[in-house]
Amino acid sequence: MRLKNVQITEFHSVRDSRQFDIGDITCLVGKNEAGKTALLQALYRLNPIIETEARYDVTDDYPRWDVEEYRINTEKGDKQHAIVCRADFEIEQHDAEAVKAVFGDRILRSRTLRLSKGYDNQLTFVCDVDEAAALRHLVTQGQFAAELESNLSNCDTTSKMIETLGKAEQTESVKKLLALVQEIQQQKNVSTYTFKKILWPRVPKLLYFDEYYQMEGRANIEALKQRLEQKALKPSDHPLLGLIGLARLDLNQLVNPSRTRELKNRLEGAGNHLTKRIVNYWTQNRHLHLRFDVRPARPEDPADMRSGNNIWGDVFDGKHMVTTEMGTRSRGFIWFFSFLAWYSDIQRRKQSVILLLDEPGLSLHAKAQEDLLRFFDAEVKGNHQLIYTTHSPFMVDPAQFDRVRIVQDLSIEKDEELSPENQGTKVLTDVLEATGESLFPLQGALGYEIYQTLFIGPNNLVVEGVSDLLYLQAMSSLLQQLGRTGLSSRWTITPVGGSDKVPTFVALIGAQTHLNVAVLIDFQKKDRQTVENLYKKKLLDKKKVVTFADFACKAQADIEDLFELPFYLKVVNAEFGPHLSKPVEVTDLNSHVPRTVKRLEEYFKVNPLKEGIEFNHYRAARHLSERLGILQGEISDATLDRFEKMFRKVNAIL
DSSP, X not given: XXXXXXXXXXXXXXXXXXXXXXXXXXXXXXXXXXXXXXXHHHHHTTSBSSGGGOOOOHHHHSOGGGHHHHHHHHHHTSSOOOEEEEEEEEOOHHHHHHHHHXXXXXXXXXXXXXXXXXXXXXXXXXXXXXXXXXXXXXXXXXXXOHHHHHHHHTOOSHHHXXXXXXXXXXXXXXXHHHHHHHHHHHTSSHHHXXXXXXIGGGSOEEEEEOGGGOOOSEEEHHHHHHHHHTTOOOTTHHHHHHHHHHTTOOHHHHTOGGGHHHHHHHHHHHHHHHHHHHHHHOTTOTTEEEXXXXXXXXXXXXXXGSSSEEEEEEEEETXXXXXEEGGGSOHHXXXXXXXXXXXXXXXXXXXXXXXXXXXXXXXXXXXXXXXXXXXXXIIITTTSEEEEEEOOGGGSOTTOGGGEEEEEEGGGTOOSOOOGGGOSEEEESOGGGSOHHHHHHHHHHHHHHHTTTOOOOSEEEEESSHHHHHHHHHHHHHHHHTTSOOOOTTOEEEEOSSGGGHHHHHHHHHTSTTOEEEEXXXXXXXXXXXXXXXXXXXXXXXXXXEETHHHHTSSSBOGGGGSOHHHHHHHHHHHHGGGXXXXXXXXXXOTTSSSHHHHHHHHHHHSOOGGGOOOOHHHHHHXXXXXXXXXXXXXXXXHHHHHHHHHHHHHHTO
């Protein structure tokens, strides 16, 4: 079962978050007090791994500005209890097979399971099933007389089927089907039975983790055992219990002093396992080794640990040859280790969970936050879904902006009165709707990547890739040599690594009011909405959004389409000559494909290059750039005219 989307309403600062999609890894980014924690907490209580934390409380959780009005109206019956969390789950193939094993192939009309829960703390569900088809399938699984089978097949409700079975001869098949149908009726209908008996046990538990769950590094085992029995665990107990579970021990074993050596050996094994995992991702210090000990209490132990047995966690630093108590290590290390201990036991038990991490790595150095992102991709992705919050630029992967959902509360940013629909925490999937303060972590993340390789100037011409930059520089230089108009030197050409990154880059850089930004990009059908949004969202003036299609006289065009096709093929043949079976001719390409690069990609799928080489349009751009002096005489006047016209229009933006 996979979580597809979530919507939170009427919880803390959230009036209506809007529905937002959830992926393998989802990053909720926003400033302090924007409501990121509220979103996680509201989702967590839908199906928490700690069952005692499953309740919504009107007094504590309903938005404070009108909680009394809400309480009065619900008590009078004038208003229904508010729904806090709605979540859609995808019924995956193995889940669907479990349903089909009971009710057949035709029962599920939809692969979506919607769960909702509000202040009445009643879980409701929507699961679209074909009850009649399910009942008909049950009939086919037994051996019945022809007349009885026909009568049963016409029953479209459990009540009718029970009545029919009650009148029939009580054979084994009749008794078996009757018992099952009666059980279904006890659950009201097939839909409820399917949910409660088959799907609900498969819905992932939600595991919430923040800094309060950090291990203390020591604990009295008898006191821990008592808290567990009383269901009164402290947050810090959970990762410790994870560690004990990882060592394949239980608390009863830990209070048996006669088996101290065996216990220490098992704990040592768990420590070694965690050490190996943590040093792979803790580049701050790879010389640490985790050690655990169980021993009877001593008079000099802390006041709450002077009776019974205690467990201690130490960290040996092989570089400095010193052992320290775990609780004295950096907060960042303790956070990382505590999460790893709990999560490793979850993995060992093969529990189905969705991880909700609130401000992970908050106390980590920027490099250690980068390590944590590596851990998410290497260890979590593919095993469990992860939703985490952050306001740190270093916890945003600039290569994975599709993971980002922006959390924003305009009421803490604007002084003027907001309309009800704009009040409270919102989750935005479109960066063009976000304010500058909400975008700051993304600005930092993108800036960290881009500013290492590019100099951003006062006038930035955004292009998709480096090949565009090479062509623009080469053709501008050639035109200027010929005394014609090239691209103004006032422009800084800024490749951003693909059309999907253009809106994000423009939103982030364009938010800096002292910078002038224009866009010169490819144009194809799938990009139309992206291009139009740049000016429809008032991010750029329409005149600052220029496409190559404007000058190639085509509905769709890349920069390569500004060249005559025979000339461009000559460049490609020269660059890839050793890997071609024969030179590519104009007649070899599909003329119905509108863009030259796409024609070539289609051609090379059928006629692959030798030695496993793949066609890369950057290499053709580099070839032209490096051999411009040789090739310039073969560039047509029409091509020069197209580039000059384009440069004039772009320069006019200045």
